[in-house]
Amino acid sequence: MRSTSSPLRLFFSMAASILPFAISLAPLYATSIHPELFESHITNPNMIHEISKFRSGAGHDFSYDASFAYAGEYFGATDATEPDSSMKHYFAPYASTKGDQATVPVYAPLDGVITRVTEETHPDDGALVNKRIELTSGDDSSYTVVLFHVNLADRYPQILNDWPVEAWPAHQSDDSSYDTIYVSAGDLLGYADMRLSYDFDVAVLQEVSSTEKYWVSLFDLMPDSLFTPYENRGATRAAMSLSKDQRLANPVTWWDGRNDDDWVTLSQVPEGSSLELLAVGLLILQVLMGRVAFRL
Secondary structure, X not given: OOXXXXXXXXXXXXXXXXXXXXXXXXXXXXXXXXXXXXXXXXXXXXXXXXXXXXXXXXXXXXXXXXXXXXXXXXXXXXXXXXXXXXXXXXXXXOHHHOOOOOOOEEEOOOOEEEXXXXXXXXXXXXXXXXXXXXXXXXXXXXXXXXXXXXXXOOOXXXXXXXXXXXXXXXXOOOOOOOOOOEEOOOOEEEEEOOOOOOOEEEEEEEEEEOOEEEXXXXXXXXXXXXXXXXXXXXXXXXXXXXXXXXXXXXXXXXXXXXXXXXXXXXXXXXXXXXXXXXXHHHHHHHHHHOOOOOOO
């Protein structure tokens, strides 16, 4: 039997001691472990019926578009190896919360700054206008959260840093009248526009360099404390995303159609609990006072 002080054992002991440090120095790529930047829910989880998976076939292709760039600046992911898929999450509220743009709240999930606001119109009715918001993390500026189809509160800019006209013919000038672009986790940004929509969507862009950008799942930035409400309703972290290999093996052929495998359907929220009603009441009070992040 070899001695416990053998060179091989010594090597493994040294490797174990320096591995965490080596990992901390490694560059971030699409396969790396992401920091838990989220400190608040994006919306009230109890209002959500189902959520589309990362790399799903829900909605439209949202994977890679190198043509959406100007003067060397890329406005989306640059990873051309990704198969056609939707690399964001659609949040579908319960039917009882739909029909307006003042019911389903949208919160800042992290501390940061609003770096872009552009205008969106509903594909079925051009008169229905809402906002697309880019929120860059204050703790790690390589991550930007993109919130789609939001009725943005007036205190924030209604147009900011719109894409250049060369890349976006609908370019608009910056809003010159607003209170702030800085947000804290849990700040109410506005409400999801659910006037004619089944869902609203959220994406996260990770910028490794100006020419290397990846879409990542928002659930990779969410700590267990925020995932618990989804877990309590039957969701698992593994179920929230499809791997690149899974998508390559099963290409999307059903765009504009429904595939139940694209969605994680949450179990019904228990009703009539006095404890739940008390918790909701306290959270509403906190939001109205503008004090803390929305947490369930």
